[in-house]
Amino acid sequence: MFDRIALIGIGLIGSSLARVIAQKGLARHVAIASRSVDTLKRAEQLKLGQSYHTDPAEAVREADLVIVSVPVGSSGAVAEAIAPALKPGTILTDVGSTKASVIAQMSPFVPEGVHFIPGHPLAGTEKSGPDAGFADLFVNRWCIFTPLPDTDPAALDRLAAFWRACGSNIDVMDATHHDKVLAIVSHLPHIIAYNIVGTADDLQNVSKTEVIKYAASGFRDFTRLAASDPTMWRDVCLHNRDAILEMLSRFSEDLAALQRAIRWGDGDKLFDLFTHTRGVRRSIIDAGQEIDVPDFGRHVAEQPAKS
Amino acid sequence: MFDRIALIGIGLIGSSLARVIAQKGLARHVAIASRSVDTLKRAEQLKLGQSYHTDPAEAVREADLVIVSVPVGSSGAVAEAIAPALKPGTILTDVGSTKASVIAQMSPFVPEGVHFIPGHPLAGTEKSGPDAGFADLFVNRWCIFTPLPDTDPAALDRLAAFWRACGSNIDVMDATHHDKVLAIVSHLPHIIAYNIVGTADDLQNVSKTEVIKYAASGFRDFTRLAASDPTMWRDVCLHNRDAILEMLSRFSEDLAALQRAIRWGDGDKLFDLFTHTRGVRRSIIDAGQEIDVPDFGRHVAEQPAKS
Numbered sequence: 001m002f003d004r005i006a007l008i009g010i011g012l013i014g015s016s017l018a019r020v021i022a023q024k025g026l027a028r029h030v031a032i033a034s035r036s037v038d039t040l041k042r043a044e045q046l047k048l049g050q051s052y053h054t055d056p057a058e059a060v061r062e063a064d065l066v067i068v069s070v071p072v073g074s075s076g077a078v079a080e081a082i083a084p085a086l087k088p089g090t091i092l093t094d095v096g097s098t099k100a101s102v103i104a105q106m107s108p109f110v111p112e113g114v115h116f117i118p119g120h121p122l123a124g125t126e127k128s129g130p131d132a133g134f135a136d137l138f139v140n141r142w143c144i145f146t147p148l149p150d151t152d153p154a155a156l157d158r159l160a161a162f163w164r165a166c167g168s169n170i171d172v173m174d175a176t177h178h179d180k181v182l183a184i185v186s187h188l189p190h191i192i193a194y195n196i197v198g199t200a201d202d203l204q205n206v207s208k209t210e211v212i213k214y215a216a217s218g219f220r221d222f223t224r225l226a227a228s229d230p231t232m233w234r235d236v237c238l239h240n241r242d243a244i245l246e247m248l249s250r251f252s253e254d255l256a257a258l259q260r261a262i263r264w265g266d267g268d269k270l271f272d273l274f275t276h277t278r279g280v281r282r283s284i285i286d287a288g289q290e291i292d293v294p295d296f297g298r299h300v301a302e303q304p305a306k307s
Numbered sequence: 308m309f310d311r312i313a314l315i316g317i318g319l320i321g322s323s324l325a326r327v328i329a330q331k332g333l334a335r336h337v338a339i340a341s342r343s344v345d346t347l348k349r350a351e352q353l354k355l356g357q358s359y360h361t362d363p364a365e366a367v368r369e370a371d372l373v374i375v376s377v378p379v380g381s382s383g384a385v386a387e388a389i390a391p392a393l394k395p396g397t398i399l400t401d402v403g404s405t406k407a408s409v410i411a412q413m414s415p416f417v418p419e420g421v422h423f424i425p426g427h428p429l430a431g432t433e434k435s436g437p438d439a440g441f442a443d444l445f446v447n448r449w450c451i452f453t454p455l456p457d458t459d460p461a462a463l464d465r466l467a468a469f470w471r472a473c474g475s476n477i478d479v480m481d482a483t484h485h486d487k488v489l490a491i492v493s494h495l496p497h498i499i500a501y502n503i504v505g506t507a508d509d510l511q512n513v514s515k516t517e518v519i520k521y522a523a524s525g526f527r528d529f530t531r532l533a534a535s536d537p538t539m540w541r542d543v544c545l546h547n548r549d550a551i552l553e554m555l556s557r558f559s560e561d562l563a564a565l566q567r568a569i570r571w572g573d574g575d576k577l578f579d580l581f582t583h584t585r586g587v588r589r590s591i592i593d594a595g596q597e598i599d600v601p602d603f604g605r606h607v608a609e610q611p612a613k614s
């Protein structure tokens with residue numbers, strides 16, 4: 001499908017791409033660049049590509065597809081570093097969780113003739129680094145492109161075909177809308193999860209030991225998101241500030257109303273909200289974006305031998 | 308272990324008890340009572356006990372252990388209904404998620420000579436009803452007793468032995484402390500989950516379809532808790548109001564600080580919080596209260612055939 005793909009950043013997302021590219025034979029040569037020597041070495045041990053580079057410019061030379069998979073706050077620096085080595089006709093894309101900021105950081109460096117198409121695969125886990133990736137990560141997940149007005153439709157088609165080959169479904173929208181949508185479906189959930197785990201850890205009248213012992217009664221569900229990579233999430237917060245603040249204020253407003261219903265013992269209002277939200281989960285399961293195994297199938301995972 | 312156990316309420320918790328009692332042979336006779344004829348019929352089809360009663364007083368007659376597993380707001384009415392039929396020496400317990408309110412509702416009806424020992428197994432899923440239960444539900448989970456000052460130690464030991472036979476670990480604390488601990492480890496997480504799902508469903512600039520399509524990027528983790536039984540959770544909110552309001556105000560205070568850090572671009576503060584919370588998850592996994600399969604093992608559950 002491509003002759004040479006350069007993967008800049010080889011963490012969870014980059015290494016999942018490397019694995020699916022190898023599995024499906026989507027490139028003749030995969031050139032891998034990472035910032036640290038350790039990560040690069042690990043990628044080599046895992047045989048994730050054909051060449052390994054500490055200098056990202058070396059990796060992108062002669063590449064016809066370049067995928068930048070680094071924390072969004074580093075996109076500008078990466079673009080600056082690779083720009084001189086990009087050949088005309090190359091497709092340059094990224095996987096960053098925020099889009100307006102990535103566009104603002106990267107586009108100034110994109111040379112004439114290079115097709116810059118910002119992208120974001122909505123797939124991930126709480127793990128990071130080259131060991132965390134797996135080839136199926138993108139299967140049945142959405143990949144959103146936020147193309148610039150002058151994007152070449154043929155290049156977009158080629159990139160879409162690549163992501164489809166990785167198992168993704170494709171959507172296209174503008175970067176501002178992307179950032180608002182992601183603020184509610186992804187960024188707010190992570191921030192709230194980080195916050196509640198922080199609150200629980202700071203209490204005086206309930207000990208940390210108690211929080212940990214009794215976590216199975218609800219709390220633990222939040223800890224998965226709150227175990228995600230701190231650098232990635234710091235960057236997301238800094239680079240999608242306005243949309244996140246908007247969603248946070250909506251959330252807080254609703255929480256104040258819920259709090260009032262609890263204070264005044266308004267059982268009907270509580271019952272209505274708690275009934276309404278059930279349907280949302282049903283729809284997500286029906287859309288194939290969640291499993292309906294009770295307890296997320298933790299029980300199955302803990303005791304896989306039992307029937 | 309017991310001659311006759313009466314299960315009042317045969318939903319997720321009651322039916323899990325019925326299953327483990329049968330599996331481990333913990334009673335000669337299990338008498339089941341439920342409010343509705345439908346639920347009772349279903350329990351009979353599932354062969355969950357030896358006798359089935361619409362009148363809970365009939366079920367508890369001659370029972371030496373009575374376990375009340377109904378929404379906490381109904382504890383008082385159930386206690387009133389069964390009180391005249393309880394024989395001296397019987398152990399009466401419950402599984403309600405709040406304890407001070409259950410004690411206030413039930414104790415006035417408990418006859419002289421009956422051992423009332425409030426309890427709460429910290430185990431559950433988002434499902435409810437008699438089909439949802441399973442025998443392993445309580446394995447390696449904590450069961451907390453909040454005994455009254457005059458509790459007979461021998462009765463407490465007998466009840467503890469029963470729960471240990473179900474697979475539980477036992478803790479004892481006073482009801483007020485229980486209610487504070489549960490407010491943070493269970494009630495607040497559920498309320499926050501219900502709230503965020505409600506917020507996402509009410510936005511104008513992001514459609515419901517988008518929320519559902521893109522849920523895998525974080526949002527879906529909250530929907531499991533937000534799919535829990537509305538009656539149960541309305542009752543929990545109404546019956547643990549003060550502790551919940553206290554935890555909500557701590558949560559909101561912390562969220563305001565986090566919001567300020569986002570607004571002012573304080574990356575170090577964000578990074579510190581996001582790093583700190585990772586350790587909490589590690590401890591919960593080490594304590595055996597969570598699994599470390601990435602993504603909760605959803606991937607495994609979705610594609611169980613693959614290696």
Ligand SMILES: NC(=O)c1ccc[n+]([C@@H]2O[C@H](COP(=O)([O-])OP(=O)(O)OC[C@H]3O[C@@H](n4cnc5c(N)ncnc54)[C@H](OP(=O)(O)O)[C@@H]3O)[C@@H](O)[C@H]2O)c1
Nearest residue numbers: 009010011012013035036039070072074096097124128129
């Ligand atoms: N994780 C998710 O769930 C998810 C989902 C969708 C999109 N994304 C987006 O995907 C991107 C990568 O995330 P990930 O989960 O793959 O992260 P990750 O596992 O932590 O890997 C990050 C990679 O970026 C490199 N890197 C870090 N800081 C860098 C810098 N300042 N300059 C150059 N390279 C740097 C790292 O190199 P070294 O290890 O050598 O330092 C590593 O190769 C982020 O933009 C994120 O927003 C993540």
Ligand SMILES: NC(=O)c1ccc[n+]([C@@H]2O[C@H](COP(=O)([O-])OP(=O)(O)OC[C@H]3O[C@@H](n4cnc5c(N)ncnc54)[C@H](OP(=O)(O)O)[C@@H]3O)[C@@H](O)[C@H]2O)c1
Nearest residue numbers: 316317318319320342343346377379381403404431435436
């Ligand atoms: N679910 C959890 O995760 C969990 C965990 C620990 C403790 N608990 C506690 O366990 C108790 C039961 O929860 P569950 O999950 O087993 O609930 P469930 O699956 O919804 O079952 C509730 C049972 O209570 C009966 N019931 C409902 N309203 C009643 C009323 N007004 N009077 C008499 N009986 C009534 C129901 O009877 P009909 O179906 O016949 O109406 C049903 O048998 C609650 O107090 C809850 O706080 C739950």
